[in-house]
Amino acid sequence: MAVQKRFIAGAVCPRCGEMDRIRAWEQHGVRYRDCVSCDFFEQAAIEDDTAAELETRVNREREEQQRNAIQTVRILDPGSR
Template structure:
């Protein structure tokens, strides 16, 4: 029985409760498992390196079609903490 340590997947979103950074993953006897520590989500996946599928994270998710990336530049205004009298 070979088991890798359980590791949290940075940026992964739970498919059941949508909590971020609560999904952990590990491999045991050629089977990949993942679960969520916030809910009762559990999944087992066969280890197949040819599929190339990644777990969805905030880094590799496609942008929502109705929310374009903001490229607008706006100045930053620094406020004086002590008002003038």
């Protein structure tokens, strides 16, 4: 039976930096990821949740929003003690 390899939308390859080139699949209790543009290859046991999250457009935008978040400043009246 052939293994179904699926592309991860928005994923950025940690080696070459190309977006939408990472494929992922599972076989025999192991997760695999590779890049179709370069020689990046990664495997991890399915029980292992310590695998780093791949950078995507979604989590990159979330970090930028947190960095650029507007914080309100409350001005205190010095005479209202």
